[in-house]
Amino acid sequence: MLGKLFKYELRSGVIIFPIMYAAIGLLWLLGRGAVHFEIPQMLVVTAVLLFLMVIAPIIVAVVYTCVRFHKSLFGAEGYLMQTLPVGKGQLILVKALLAFVLLLLGYAAAFVSVAALLDVVGVEDFWSVLKGVFGEMFYNVFIFIIVSSLIQLISYVGIIFFSITLANTKHFVNHNVLFAILFYLVISFVVGIIESIVLLVLPLSLKFSDAGTTLVFKSMAGSFSDMLSSAGMFVNSFTIGLGTLIVDVAAGVGLLIAAKWLMTKKTMVK
Amino acid sequence: MPMIEIRGLVKSYEKTPALNGISLDIEPGRIVGVVGPNGCGKTTLFKVMAGLICDYTGTVKIDGQEPGPHTKAVTSYLPEKTYLGDWMRAKDAVDTFADFYRDFDRAKALEMMQRFQLEPKKKIKTMSKGMQEKLQLILVMSRAAKLYLLDEPISGVDPASRDVILDVILKNYSENATLLLSTHLIYDVERIFDDVILMSQGSIIVADNADDLREKSGKSLDEYFREAFRC
Numbered sequence: 053m054l055g056k057l058f059k060y061e062l063r064s065g066v067i068i069f070p071i072m073y074a075a076i077g078l079l080w081l082l083g084r085g086a087v088h089f090e091i092p093q094m095l096v097v098t099a100v101l102l103f104l105m106v107i108a109p110i111i112v113a114v115v116y117t118c119v120r121f122h123k124s125l126f127g128a129e130g131y132l133m134q135t136l137p138v139g140k141g142q143l144i145l146v147k148a149l150l151a152f153v154l155l156l157l158g159y160a161a162a163f164v165s166v167a168a169l170l171d172v173v174g175v176e177d178f179w180s181v182l183k184g185v186f187g188e189m190f191y192n193v194f195i196f197i198i199v200s201s202l203i204q205l206i207s208y209v210g211i212i213f214f215s216i217t218l219a220n221t222k223h224f225v226n227h228n229v230l231f232a233i234l235f236y237l238v239i240s241f242v243v244g245i246i247e248s249i250v251l252l253v254l255p256l257s258l259k260f261s262d263a264g265t266t267l268v269f270k271s272m273a274g275s276f277s278d279m280l281s282s283a284g285m286f287v288n289s290f291t292i293g294l295g296t297l298i299v300d301v302a303a304g305v306g307l308l309i310a311a312k313w314l315m316t317k318k319t320m321v322k
Numbered sequence: 323m324p325m326i327e328i329r330g331l332v333k334s335y336e337k338t339p340a341l342n343g344i345s346l347d348i349e350p351g352r353i354v355g356v357v358g359p360n361g362c363g364k365t366t367l368f369k370v371m372a373g374l375i376c377d378y379t380g381t382v383k384i385d386g387q388e389p390g391p392h393t394k395a396v397t398s399y400l401p402e403k404t405y406l407g408d409w410m411r412a413k414d415a416v417d418t419f420a421d422f423y424r425d426f427d428r429a430k431a432l433e434m435m436q437r438f439q440l441e442p443k444k445k446i447k448t449m450s451k452g453m454q455e456k457l458q459l460i461l462v463m464s465r466a467a468k469l470y471l472l473d474e475p476i477s478g479v480d481p482a483s484r485d486v487i488l489d490v491i492l493k494n495y496s497e498n499a500t501l502l503l504s505t506h507l508i509y510d511v512e513r514i515f516d517d518v519i520l521m522s523q524g525s526i527i528v529a530d531n532a533d534d535l536r537e538k539s540g541k542s543l544d545e546y547f548r549e550a551f552r553c
Contacts, residue, residue, distance in 0.1 A: 056421045064409050124407070131405035135372050136422045137395035222336070222377050321374040 053138045057146040064124070066150075068116065069157045072109050076165050079105065083172030099173055105165040113158025117151040118212055118232075126220045126228065130321040140315040144213065148308055151209045159201065189289075192265045196258065196292070203297045206304030211239050214307035214314075221318045228322075243303045250295030261289030323386055325350045325469055325500040326371065331380035333366055340366040342524040343380070348500055350468070353514055355532070355543070356504040358521035359551050364504040365402060367521075368473045371502075372399040385468055395423070398467035402474050404454040406446050412457055413442040419461050431464035434490065452479065459487060463494040470501040476510060484510050512543040520550065 079102050086095035124133050125143065133143065183190045215235035218224065224231040252273040259268045272293030326348040333341040341363045348354055356364050369375045370382055373389035384393040406415050412435060419426045435442060438456050446454060459475060472491065476484045484507075492514060495501050505511055512518075518535055520528035527550070528535065532543060539546050 053422075060418060060421070063414065064407055128403050128405045129407050131374065131399075131401045131403055132407070132418075134374055135394050135397070135399050137391045138422075139391050226336075316376060318377045320377055321369070 054142055054146060057136075057138060057142060058150065061120075061124075061146060061150045064120065066116075066154065068112060069109075069154070069161070072105070072112065072161050073164070076102070076105050076161060076168055080168040080172060083168070087172065087174070095172070099169060102165055102169040102172060106162050106169065109158040109161035109165070110155075113154045114212075117154055117209070118216065121147055121151070121213060122216050122229070122232070125315075126216070126319070126321055134321055141312045144308055144312045144315065148209050148213065151212070152205055155205050155208070156202070189260045189262060189265075192260055196260070196265075200297055203300050207243060207300040207307070208304070210304035210307030210311075211236060211243065214311045215239060217311040217314045217319060220320070220322075221314060222320065225320060225322060239307070243299065246303075247296045247299045250299050251293040252295070254293060254295035254298070256295065256298075257291045257293045259289060259291045324348055325352075325385060326502075327381070327383040327386075329381040331367075331370065331378060331382060333370060333375060333378040339524050341370070341378070344524075344526055346519070346526065346529065348502070348517075350500050351498050352516045353501045353503070354517045354519060355508070355511065355515035356502055356519045356521065357506065357508050357543070357547055359506055362521040363524040364521055365473055366524075368399070368401075368471050368502070368504060371469075372397060372401075372471055396425075396468040397471060398423075398462045398465040398469070399471045400458060400462040400473060400475055402477075404451060404458065406454065406458065408445075408447040410446045411442065412440055412444055412446065412449075415446065415457060415461060416442070419464070423465055425466040426461075427464050427466065430494070431460055434460045434464065434494075452483070455479070456487075459490060463490055466496045466499075468496075468499055470495055470499060470503075472501070472503045474504055474506075476505060476507055481510070488514065508547050509542075509544040515543070518543055520547065522551070 079098050083095060083098040083102065086092070086098055123129055124147075136143075216228075216232045218235050219228040219230075219232035253271050255269050255271045255274070257268050257270055257272050259266050268291065270291070272291060272295070324347040326346060328344055328346040331341050331344040331346075332339070344363075344367065356367065358364055366375065370378055371384060371389065371393075373394055376389075382389060385396050387393055410418075416428060416431050416435075419431070420428045432442070435457070438460065440449075440453060440457055440460070446457070449457070455475075462470070462472070470491075475491065476487055479487065488511060491501070491503070503511065503514075512532065515532040518528065518530060518532050519526055530538075535546065536542060541549070
């Protein structure tokens with residue numbers, strides 16, 4: 053059933069993403085053409101459009117995820133989705149997986165747009181500059197940023213799904229869109245505060261240095277204090293707490309489970 | 323074992339009660355009319371049985387189980403609303419039903435679509451409301467379900483189409499299945515009912531065999547209904 057649900061969701065309109073990738077490719081070609089044929093006006097226009105394409109895919113992915121979840125479960129289409137012979141957990145799981153994939157595609161499209169923009173405007177040594185800043189640590193830091201971005205998506209999807217589901221329970225359903233936005237803001241704020249605290253106090257961090265990356269059982273606050281007391285250390289090494297990522301996973305999974313419970317016990321399709 | 327077993331079902335919207343402690347047993351193989359004026363709780367009752375409303379109190383069992391994947395696999399539900407995704411073509415809707423319901427008869431659905439001149443490749447959002455309703459009815463009645471829940475299938479259509487819809491329902495529902503049909507247009511459908519449930523303000527005021535009720539009251543169900551709800 054999971055496969056069938058996934059197929060149904062995929063057919064429901066993810067066509068927008070191939071179109072966006074095609075648009076980025078086309079803009080890149082136009083930009084290269086503008087450089088080759090020396091048409092500065094066209095170069096400016098394509099550069100601006102490529103810059104917009106850095107933001108647009110992420111916005112599209114987020115809006116699509118929210119609207120699709122709301123419409124397909126609590127709008128008119130909910131009469132179909134919620135009467136299919138599948139468990140509520142399966143519905144949430146498939147939608148979460150798809151949201152994860154779409155957000156990933158959105159981030160990837162943004163990354164491709166940045167690369168295309170840098171190529172068109174002729175910033176060839178962008179990566180060299182970054183490598184210069186981070187030195188030997190560059191690749192490890194880069195991988196860490198990618199992995200932590202992916203992990204953050206889990207909590208992001210969890211917060212979105214839980215907020216929308218809670219807004220479709222008895223007391224909020226008459227103004228479900230308004231309450232969904234409100235819940236999203238409040239929950240994001242609370243999760244953000246917890247993340248900040250855990251980031252600083254949890255004695256589990258990654259230490260990046262020219263010698264490599266090591267797991268250290270020290271809080272980020274402690275490492276920061278050590279760093280301040282030993283001048284010059286920041287140049288060669290720095291420490292990032294793993295508390296944020298742990299909270300992201302816990303919040304994401306916990307909120308998805310809570311959304312499933314709400315859907316089983318407390319929600320209604322208007 | 324009753325096909326539908328409901329005990330003390332209560333559901334309210336904010337402070338407005340919609341169902342006030344309904345208890346009900348319906349045996350397999352019956353055609354039951356759920357009748358009552360607008361706002362009496364018919365749709366809410368159907369939505370609870372279909373698994374769309376979860377925040378109720380009381381017990382609801384369909385085919386011996388609480389609403390969930392099993393009951394949804396044996397229940398074919400036609401809501402008042404048009405619910406097919408606007409990205410779909412008629413063929414996609416058929417594929418979706420064929421994918422998810424083992425009891426769905428694709429050939430029957432396509433044959434009925436042809437009879438009603440519904441183009442499989444036509445986008446649902448370009449269809450008229452009447453065409454969308456016909457498509458939904460075809461999908462629902464192409465299943466060999468144990469329970470059919472048809473919520474107001476004939477409201478909002480002209481009298482000629484009502485006969486066509488009733489014909490589709492009667493010709494296609496599985497013989498041993500239970501069929502619940504809600505309506506406030508009793509005159510057009512009372513001939514098909516084995517039993518009748520009369521609802522008012524979230525409660526069942528009469529639940530009886532249709533012939534017995536006619537005999538006891540000396541009136542048609544339509545006349546009985548009009549008298550019961552005369553202002």
